[in-house]
Amino acid sequence: MADAALFEFLHTEMVAELGAHHSDPGPGGQKMSLSVLEGMGFRVGQALGERLPQETLAFREELDILKFLCRDLWVAVFQKQMDSLRTNHQGTYVLQDNSFPLLIRMASGLQYLEEAPKFLAFTCGLLRGTLCILGIKSLVTASVASLPTCKFQVVIQKT
Amino acid sequence: MAVCVAVIAKENYPLYIRSIPTENELKFHYMVHTSLDVVDEKISAMGKALVDQRELYLGLLYPTEDYKVYGYVTNSKVKFVMVVDSSNTALRDNEIRSMFRKLHNSYTDVMCNPFYNPGDRIQSSRAFDSMVTSMMIQVC
Numbered sequence: 191m192a193d194a195a196l197f198e199f200l201h202t203e204m205v206a207e208l209g210a211h212h213s214d215p216g217p218g219g220q221k222m223s224l225s226v227l228e229g230m231g232f233r234v235g236q237a238l239g240e241r242l243p244q245e246t247l248a249f250r251e252e253l254d255i256l257k258f259l260c261r262d263l264w265v266a267v268f269q270k271q272m273d274s275l276r277t278n279h280q281g282t283y284v285l286q287d288n289s290f291p292l293l294i295r296m297a298s299g300l301q302y303l304e305e306a307p308k309f310l311a312f313t314c315g316l317l318r319g320t321l322c323i324l325g326i327k328s329l330v331t332a333s334v335a336s337l338p339t340c341k342f343q344v345v346i347q348k349t
Numbered sequence: 350m351a352v353c354v355a356v357i358a359k360e361n362y363p364l365y366i367r368s369i370p371t372e373n374e375l376k377f378h379y380m381v382h383t384s385l386d387v388v389d390e391k392i393s394a395m396g397k398a399l400v401d402q403r404e405l406y407l408g409l410l411y412p413t414e415d416y417k418v419y420g421y422v423t424n425s426k427v428k429f430v431m432v433v434d435s436s437n438t439a440l441r442d443n444e445i446r447s448m449f450r451k452l453h454n455s456y457t458d459v460m461c462n463p464f465y466n467p468g469d470r471i472q473s474s475r476a477f478d479s480m481v482t483s484m485m486i487q488v489c
Contacts, residue, residue, distance in 0.1 A: 236467050237460050243424040244457060249424060
């Protein structure tokens with residue numbers, strides 16, 4: 191569907207635009223554009239977290255919410271489900287996607303490994319925003335071992 | 350037709366509260382505030398009971414001599430409270446449910462508005478206001 195392509199192009203432009211204009215080209219500047227991207231993803235995640243579970247019944251526990259992320263949220267945004275969800279039952283979850291749609295167009299293997307984190311910041315924010323609106327404070331980081339497989343690590347903050 | 354509609358955030362402060370008639374608003378504010386306890390009770394009861402289905406609609410919270418108070422909680426723990434005139438006995442459960450569904454849809458639209466910051470009071474959304482007006486009694 192055209193929607194998926196539109197989002198991919200928009201996302202690519204966002205990363206390019208935010209990455210090009212920071213006045214400080216060192217690691218400090220890059221961190222700022224990454225946090226801006228993450229912030230955008232956060233707000234979108236909040237809106238999606240309100241709209242997507244609208245018809246489903248209330249979630250009974252944390253694992254249900256994570257399953258909702260892996261199935262419904264991923265299908266709504268990327269038209270596929272998350273490939274694997276692992277947990278240590280102590281508040282850390284690892285979500286693995288073996289062919290992440292935002293990375294699959296770039297390369298397959300180790301090329302562009304240093305550039306990959308920029309393209310994952312928005313999605314980390316998306317996960318964090320959806321979790322926040324569903325009542326879970328968390329910290330989401332992403333790691334890429336080889337494109338297009340990537341892992342999102344969600345650490346639940348216990349207050 | 351509702352007499353008072355309120356949207357309460359997860360942290361139990363009001364995001365939107367409107368009542369008709371406009372005099373003696375404090376009475377409705379107080380009623381909504383006291384109904385929050387009942388809402389919390391129902392939510393925690395839902396968590397403990399081994400019910401297969403967890404409903405978003407909470408039903409009648411408590412009746413007073415003039416009014417009936419209904420509640421609804423979303424997945425994001427935002428609560429909707431509606432106060433209805435008791436004398437209007439023609440209102441059935443289905444109608445209340447459909448009113449809450451409309452409220453939920455409008456609230457979701459407000460959330461998706463990029464100019465709205467989650468957690469702020471809902472004051473500049475005309476669409477939300479007009480939807481709530483359509484649900485309230487026409488008092489000349």
